Amino acid sequence: MIQLLNVTKVYPNGVCALNDLTVKIDKGEFVFLVGPSGAGKSTFIKLLIREELPTKGQILVAGKNIMRLRKSEVAKHRRNVGIVFQDFRLLADRTVFENVAFAMEVLEYSKKEIKAKVPTVLEMVGLDGKGDYFPHQLSGGEQQRVAIARAIVNGPRLLIADEPTGNLDPDTAWGIMELLNNINIRGTTIVMATHARNIVNKMRKRVIALEHGRLVRDEAEGGYGYES
Amino acid sequence: MKVRTVGYFFKQAFKSMWRNGWMGVAAVTTVAITLLIVGIFTLLVFNADYIATDLESDVEIVAYMDVDASRNEVLQVGEQIKAIKGVAEVKLVTKEEGLETLNKRFGRNYDLLSSLGGVNPLPDLYRIKAESPEDVETVAKTLQQVAHVDKVDYGKEVVDKLFAVIRWVRFMGAGIVLLLALGAIFLVATTIRLTVFARRKEIQIMKYIGATDWFIRWPFFIEGMVLGFIGALVAGVVLYFTYDFVATNIRFNLTFIPLISDMTLVMKILGSLLVAGTLVGALGSLISVRRFLQV
Numbered sequence: 001m002i003q004l005l006n007v008t009k010v011y012p013n014g015v016c017a018l019n020d021l022t023v024k025i026d027k028g029e030f031v032f033l034v035g036p037s038g039a040g041k042s043t044f045i046k047l048l049i050r051e052e053l054p055t056k057g058q059i060l061v062a063g064k065n066i067m068r069l070r071k072s073e074v075a076k077h078r079r080n081v082g083i084v085f086q087d088f089r090l091l092a093d094r095t096v097f098e099n100v101a102f103a104m105e106v107l108e109y110s111k112k113e114i115k116a117k118v119p120t121v122l123e124m125v126g127l128d129g130k131g132d133y134f135p136h137q138l139s140g141g142e143q144q145r146v147a148i149a150r151a152i153v154n155g156p157r158l159l160i161a162d163e164p165t166g167n168l169d170p171d172t173a174w175g176i177m178e179l180l181n182n183i184n185i186r187g188t189t190i191v192m193a194t195h196a197r198n199i200v201n202k203m204r205k206r207v208i209a210l211e212h213g214r215l216v217r218d219e220a221e222g223g224y225g226y227e228s
Numbered sequence: 229m230k231v232r233t234v235g236y237f238f239k240q241a242f243k244s245m246w247r248n249g250w251m252g253v254a255a256v257t258t259v260a261i262t263l264l265i266v267g268i269f270t271l272l273v274f275n276a277d278y279i280a281t282d283l284e285s286d287v288e289i290v291a292y293m294d295v296d297a298s299r300n301e302v303l304q305v306g307e308q309i310k311a312i313k314g315v316a317e318v319k320l321v322t323k324e325e326g327l328e329t330l331n332k333r334f335g336r337n338y339d340l341l342s343s344l345g346g347v348n349p350l351p352d353l354y355r356i357k358a359e360s361p362e363d364v365e366t367v368a369k370t371l372q373q374v375a376h377v378d379k380v381d382y383g384k385e386v387v388d389k390l391f392a393v394i395r396w397v398r399f400m401g402a403g404i405v406l407l408l409a410l411g412a413i414f415l416v417a418t419t420i421r422l423t424v425f426a427r428r429k430e431i432q433i434m435k436y437i438g439a440t441d442w443f444i445r446w447p448f449f450i451e452g453m454v455l456g457f458i459g460a461l462v463a464g465v466v467l468y469f470t471y472d473f474v475a476t477n478i479r480f481n482l483t484f485i486p487l488i489s490d491m492t493l494v495m496k497i498l499g500s501l502l503v504a505g506t507l508v509g510a511l512g513s514l515i516s517v518r519r520f521l522q523v
Binding site: 049072075076077081083091093103106108110 | 230232233236247429430432433434435436437438439440441443
């Protein structure tokens with residue numbers, strides 16, 4: 001699903017965010033991306049959605065070399081990749097339904113298709129009947145569910161989550177993790193950057209640890225590490 | 229692109245205008261005021277041109293014949309003059325006519341001829357009008373080469389001065405109009421940037437979801453064009469009625485100033501203003517969205 005070959009990323013200001021990183025993630029995997037702040041997690045994610053280009057190396061996502069994409073192909077590439085952020089990034093002036101429908105409108109689905117699809121996705125993320133609420137009327141966990149619904153409504157093969165539980169209390173965070181796990185079981189590959197030690201330790205998924213832009217650990221059923 | 233997508237673009241554009249109502253009013257006002265000034269200047273330039281042309285067309289060349297040239301020779305010269313390129317009108321004033329004019333000037337019953345001893349000292353002369361003021365000088369020079377022409381006279385200094393003024397008015401007018409148009413584009417860009425800025429989050433999310441740049445641009449593009457068009461319309465309506473009022477008043481009170489009264493020309497200027505307004509709006513919105521598409 002994802003292949004990084006000797007990827008190095010140096011920002012224009014001289015900061016080396018990733019240093020000769022080689023990683024392979026298979027289809028259907030659930031991968032935690034851990035490491036201290038500034039280890040290169042965000043850059044890793046930005047490379048996957050081609051917000052940034054690597055300075056050196058090759059990146060393949062879903063069998064495509066995403067470095068050679070033209071502008072219009074970048075848009076197409078992103079349609080195959082759902083993304084969830086720590087701060088939800090919902091549109092405050094739109095209802096839950098409209099927020100999710102927005103993702104479909106952008107891809108030119110018809111109203112009929114949108115009306116049919118959105119409620120089923122909302123039901124799947126556990127927001128049945130909350131379509132008419134505005135984001136500020138929801139709890140943090142519910143807002144993140146809306147964001148997840150928006151990310152998966154177009155059926156991406158890869159879901160990237162950048163600290164999705166960072167703003168949530170532990171119980172709520174677990175709800176979100178269950179949801180992500182369900183999505184993973186349905187066949188979507190998930191890459192999740194996180195600082196949540198408990199979650200990583202309990203889930204026993206593959207863990208990729210970065211430090212100073214280098215791969216320091218890659219365990220199949222790993223823990224968070226950094227026990228100190 | 230699907231038809232319903234076009235509908236979506238328009239819906240989004242009008243929604244955004246509704247949501248950012250005051251911003252829209254600001255943009256429309258900006259365009260309206262700027263284009264109003266542009267329009268006023270355009271009309272001034274056109275009218276200055278018109279007045280100048282009116283004055284220019286009064287410039288006359290006078291060609292004096294040799295005093296001893298026979299009437300036949302003079303008539304022949306007349307034909308020659310008519311053949312000169314750039315000559316629009318030729319009028320012969322014979323020495324008898326000239327004398328009569330002089331007589332009239334001296335008094336009703338004055339007999340100038342007898343006091344001159346029975347010999348008319350005046351030459352025959354041709355009054356010539358050039359097709360266009362630019363031709364005056366060349367025509368005058370050509371006339372000097374014609375046989376039996378004694379002296380050619382035209383208001384060289386007046387003509388030259390007039391030209392200088394017209395050139396200056398045209399040049400300054402064009403410069404000012406251009407500067408104002410540029411100013412308008414940037415003002416609209418700034419105003420629309422505010423509405424774009426208010427929606428930068430939305431743009432970012434659209435980019436992450438996989439919307440193409442043009443998909444994101446179109447609603448802003450439409451919004452800009454509509455705002456520009458409305459602004460131009462306001463400017464146009466104000467300009468039309470103001471000009472109509474001013475021109476009518478001047479025509480009645482200051483009759484010696486010739487003004488363009490042909491409203492089709494004014495309508496043409498207004499049409500250009502509408503096109504310009506729409507373009508300014510479109511360009512302004514494109515400039516503002518550009519920066520936010522870099523995700």
